[in-house]
Amino acid sequence: MRSVTNPPPAEFDALVIGAGVNGLVCATLLAQAKKRVVVVEARDRVGGLCTTAEVIDGFRVSTFAHLTGPFDTGLAKALKLQKAGLTWSATSLPTIALSPDARHIVFGREARATTQSIAVHSAADAQAWPAFDARMNKAAKVLAKWMRAPPGGMRTATKARSGLFAGSGNSKAEELDRGLASQLDLSIADLLDQTFEAPALKGALAFDAVLGSALGPRSPGTAFGYAMRRALGEDGDGFAHPDGGMGAFANALAKAAETAGVRTRLKSRVKRILFENGRATGVELDGGEIIYATSVVSSLDPQTTLLKLGGPRHLPFGLKRRLKGLRVEGVTAKVNLALKGLPTFKGLQRDDLRARLIVCPSPEYLDRGFAAAGQGMFSPEPAMEITIPTLNDSLLTPINEHVLSAHVLFAPYNLAKGDWTAGKNELVQRVIAVLENYAPDLSSRILAGDVFAPPDIEKATGASGGHWHGGDLTFDRLGPLRPAAGLSRYETPVPSLYLCGAGTHPCGGVTGINGRNAAEVVLAATAMVPA
Numbered sequence: 001m002r003s004v005t006n007p008p009p010a011e012f013d014a015l016v017i018g019a020g021v022n023g024l025v026c027a028t029l030l031a032q033a034k035k036r037v038v039v040v041e042a043r044d045r046v047g048g049l050c051t052t053a054e055v056i057d058g059f060r061v062s063t064f065a066h067l068t069g070p071f072d073t074g075l076a077k078a079l080k081l082q083k084a085g086l087t088w089s090a091t092s093l094p095t096i097a098l099s100p101d102a103r104h105i106v107f108g109r110e111a112r113a114t115t116q117s118i119a120v121h122s123a124a125d126a127q128a129w130p131a132f133d134a135r136m137n138k139a140a141k142v143l144a145k146w147m148r149a150p151p152g153g154m155r156t157a158t159k160a161r162s163g164l165f166a167g168s169g170n171s172k173a174e175e176l177d178r179g180l181a182s183q184l185d186l187s188i189a190d191l192l193d194q195t196f197e198a199p200a201l202k203g204a205l206a207f208d209a210v211l212g213s214a215l216g217p218r219s220p221g222t223a224f225g226y227a228m229r230r231a232l233g234e235d236g237d238g239f240a241h242p243d244g245g246m247g248a249f250a251n252a253l254a255k256a257a258e259t260a261g262v263r264t265r266l267k268s269r270v271k272r273i274l275f276e277n278g279r280a281t282g283v284e285l286d287g288g289e290i291i292y293a294t295s296v297v298s299s300l301d302p303q304t305t306l307l308k309l310g311g312p313r314h315l316p317f318g319l320k321r322r323l324k325g326l327r328v329e330g331v332t333a334k335v336n337l338a339l340k341g342l343p344t345f346k347g348l349q350r351d352d353l354r355a356r357l358i359v360c361p362s363p364e365y366l367d368r369g370f371a372a373a374g375q376g377m378f379s380p381e382p383a384m385e386i387t388i389p390t391l392n393d394s395l396l397t398p399i400n401e402h403v404l405s406a407h408v409l410f411a412p413y414n415l416a417k418g419d420w421t422a423g424k425n426e427l428v429q430r431v432i433a434v435l436e437n438y439a440p441d442l443s444s445r446i447l448a449g450d451v452f453a454p455p456d457i458e459k460a461t462g463a464s465g466g467h468w469h470g471g472d473l474t475f476d477r478l479g480p481l482r483p484a485a486g487l488s489r490y491e492t493p494v495p496s497l498y499l500c501g502a503g504t505h506p507c508g509g510v511t512g513i514n515g516r517n518a519a520e521v522v523l524a525a526t527a528m529v530p531a
Helices: 021-032 072-080 112-121 123-147 170-175 177-184 188-195 198-212 222-232 246-260 302-309 317-324 362-375 420-435 456-463 513-527
Strands: 012-016 036-039 052-056 057-061 086-091 096-098 106-108 263-264 270-276 279-285 289-298 332-339 356-359 381-389 404-410 447-450 497-499
Touching: 012 021, 012 279, 021 036, 021 072, 021 246, 021 289, 021 420, 021 513, 036 289, 052 246, 052 332, 052 420, 052 447, 057 332, 057 404, 096 198, 106 112, 112 123, 123 177, 123 222, 188 198, 188 222, 188 362, 188 497, 198 356, 198 362, 198 381, 246 263, 270 289, 270 302, 289 513, 302 317, 302 497, 332 420, 332 456, 362 381, 362 404, 362 456, 381 420, 404 420, 420 447, 497 513
Parallel strands: 012 036, 012 289, 036 263, 096 356, 289 497
Antiparallel strands: 052 057, 096 106, 270 279, 279 289, 332 404, 332 447, 356 381, 381 404
């Protein structure tokens, strides 16, 4: 921390730290409101977790995140991303839960197809599915409004469900059916056990409830995590592939920011945030350059911003303790494979492989991986989310060749034995072995591969711990408690210092919601400051 006495007039109205998705979204909206905005980024590129790179010469893939959000369509229009060159190779991707015996379950197309694919596993589950789906849709509609606005100030709650909607400005949120609200307190496994019997159906739904967090299917509150996942799709085009991969998506965000008047500075790592009289006044870069701004907005995780860069002496003791207790160690690895030709998946046609594919045959399968991670190991049979983006965007590879992208659960940040230098080779072999239960010819088609464990993701992207959400989505870290009580509205106890990254409300993912909400808070606060 560095204190500044009588700094010169601010060159910028807002300085945004980090050119990830939320940082760029926040900066663009502030610039569109006629604010002078600069973004400082430590790396030599924009995008954070959104980047496209080669596995081997000519084979490009989305290196880390491989699908947008779903990204809010209204926000995309407000940012003018189409004019910035963003196009989609596929939108509203269905999800297919793979089954080793080829009895795959299809979600996201017409309801009848979903019910029929469930009926192959259980007639009772097929009958129960429409009512369950309707209940979750109802919850998602309520949660979507709550997720797209700052939660209520610094209010806390003894039970998360009684306080999550407090002060959200959405009176209907308070009307969420009490029976349904109590069910969302459960673990996703307990909720599903009340309704279904087929392991394949329960495994697929449980996977989405915990993806990206160090939580297992028996962790309390993961039913709410599943409802949040559903809520993200309420105002968007579902899961989508951008043309050119996620790097092209990030570049479109950067172009939109530039068009709005944002100045983006790469290779500009922040050494410390500057203060005067307890207010944030700008930053000092590693090279010693000082940039003054009326407001500082950080898209970095809360621990880094407030404890490492932000002057802990300005924070209440209790908040510092809560920040130190945040869990930011990621548990998701990324595997990218360059393939000679398209693997043959049992029971699926070529067009089916355009979908989002899930490998999670049961909640117990998922739970074994979670238990292994708790002991510093990864599962011999990891659960996965898979895409083959070249079926939607053929320009990523040479003609008739492909890449496969997999998010792999659960991969602990620290291994109990050895390190990730050797561990990555073992992990990719396990990934391939599992995938060959569904695509027996996969090994014969692999030309090369990349493996990124959580420490690799942290180093390459700046995401602390390599955590996709900037911190686990537990009930004590949601809504007015995210990232901690006292920080829920993107404001910090330090005047003029704000947060906008994945660790803020509502969660991580490529949605842009955090950046938009933060921009609204900054604009509202600066509007009340006399000129």
